[in-house]
Amino acid sequence: MILVTGGAGFIGANFVLDWIAHEGTPAVNLDKLTYAGNLANLASLQGDARHIFVKGDINDRALVAGLLKQHQPRAIVHFAAESHVDRSIHGPGEFVQTNVVGTFSLLEEARAYWSGLAETEKAKFRFLHVSTDEVYGSLGDSDPAFSETTPYAPNSPYAASKAGSDHLVRAWHHTYGLPVITTNCSNNYGPLQFPEKLIPLMILNALAGKPLPVYGDGKNVRDWLYVGDHCAGIRAALARGKPGETYNIGGNSEKTNLEVVHAVCAILDELHPAGAPHAKLITFVEDRAGHDWRYAINAEKIKRELGWEPTKTFAAGLRETVQWYLSNAEWIRNVTSGDYRKWVDLNYGKR
Numbered sequence: 429m430i431l432v433t434g435g436a437g438f439i440g441a442n443f444v445l446d447w448i449a450h451e452g453t454p455a456v457n458l459d460k461l462t463y464a465g466n467l468a469n470l471a472s473l474q475g476d477a478r479h480i481f482v483k484g485d486i487n488d489r490a491l492v493a494g495l496l497k498q499h500q501p502r503a504i505v506h507f508a509a510e511s512h513v514d515r516s517i518h519g520p521g522e523f524v525q526t527n528v529v530g531t532f533s534l535l536e537e538a539r540a541y542w543s544g545l546a547e548t549e550k551a552k553f554r555f556l557h558v559s560t561d562e563v564y565g566s567l568g569d570s571d572p573a574f575s576e577t578t579p580y581a582p583n584s585p586y587a588a589s590k591a592g593s594d595h596l597v598r599a600w601h602h603t604y605g606l607p608v609i610t611t612n613c614s615n616n617y618g619p620l621q622f623p624e625k626l627i628p629l630m631i632l633n634a635l636a637g638k639p640l641p642v643y644g645d646g647k648n649v650r651d652w653l654y655v656g657d658h659c660a661g662i663r664a665a666l667a668r669g670k671p672g673e674t675y676n677i678g679g680n681s682e683k684t685n686l687e688v689v690h691a692v693c694a695i696l697d698e699l700h701p702a703g704a705p706h707a708k709l710i711t712f713v714e715d716r717a718g719h720d721w722r723y724a725i726n727a728e729k730i731k732r733e734l735g736w737e738p739t740k741t742f743a744a745g746l747r748e749t750v751q752w753y754l755s756n757a758e759w760i761r762n763v764t765s766g767d768y769r770k771w772v773d774l775n776y777g778k779r
């Protein structure tokens with residue numbers, strides 16, 4: 429048994445599906461079901477006793493304590509977070525509440541539970557904290573990629589809140605001996621991603637014939653990681669990672685935003701032609717405040733020590749992703765209702 433937090437979101441849901449497919453052992457999934465959480469992501473597990481869903485907040489300490497006592501998990505895999513940089517610019521409070529205070533609450537309950545375990549279970553227990561490369565700040569074009577020893581320099585409220593959570597996790601190991609592992613990954617993409625993030629937003633806007641809003645000059649660079657590869661990396665860290673260590677997980681796939689958007693358009697031109705090329709919809713809009721220039725991950729440590737490396741090329745992963753959105757119109761309809769439209773107006777209305 430493992431306890432997953434945030435398992436109804438994009439990466440968490442992919443992880444729960446991946447975990448049950450590969451490990452076959454049960455997972456308790458604690459998720460608050462914010463705008464980003466969606467039980468439809470887990471529809472294929474309906475009726476499967478290996479998935480136990482609990483709606484609740486990681487800040488609800490009595491609930492977390494009760495779940496740990498009841499299910500006696502051998503690991504906690506912590507995804508729950510507010511995860512979108514643009515939302516953190518409009519409203520940073522929730523980011524501090526969930527990412528910093530929520531991680532603190534979870535660490536405290538994990539520590540209380542772990543302290544009471546028998547020695548053999550105690551030695552095997554893991555608290556795996558899923559974090560981001562954004563804690564390292566921004567790179568120039570010729571800087572070396574982020575490694576595990578790159579100093580923290582978060583720039584957005586989102587990145588600062590994740591950096592805060594990473595520091596708490598580190599301190600709970602150093603001070604109390606809690607067997608933690610932190611993974612810092614690059615930008616994920618794949619099925620089930622909420623269409624506020626670059627790739628699904630561009631797919632959905634292009635399908636609707638709406639403008640494709642590229643921030644600034646579109647030359648910012650991200651390192652794209654297919655979500656299935658990320659899930660395999662987390663499983664490797666859980667199975668073979670050393671407590672107290674951090675592992676960077678990246679896709680070895682640096683692209684400018686404009687390259688990504690053009691690639692989405694080219695796939696749609698082929699799979700879903702619209703008369704005119706979809707790239708005609710590209711519109712340059714006002715840049716994001718404090719927009720980090722470049723992220724890139726050096727994933728040598730996890731390759732060397734745990735034998736993990738990404739397997740999906742960006743071309744193959746993006747094609748599968750576009751195909752997934754083309755085949756899941758019902759899922760799209762469900763997530764693009766009232767609240768989503770409010771967000772689109774807030775973020776893009778005045779750009």
Ligand code: NAD
Pocket residue numbers: 433434435436437438439440458459460461462463464465466484485486487506507508509510511512526530558559560561590613614615616617622
């Ligand atoms: P997401 O926004 O799609 O999902 C977050 C999930 O957490 C949702 O299901 C939401 O309901 C849940 N949640 C939010 N607040 C909660 C709370 N207080 N209690 C319980 N559940 C709560 O996010 P994602 O893209 O799947 O990201 C998962 C994790 O991976 C996050 O920690 C994020 O910082 C990290 N990460 C994401 C990316 C990326 O590219 N998406 C990259 C690096 C790191």
Ligand code: TYD
Pocket residue numbers: 512513514615624625626627629641642643644648649650685716
């Ligand atoms: P995003 O998917 O929000 O991830 P992050 O900010 O965590 O890297 O954005 C990826 C890149 O795409 C980032 O440089 C901002 C840019 N972007 C746009 O140009 N237009 C958009 O509408 C969005 C959402 C992002």
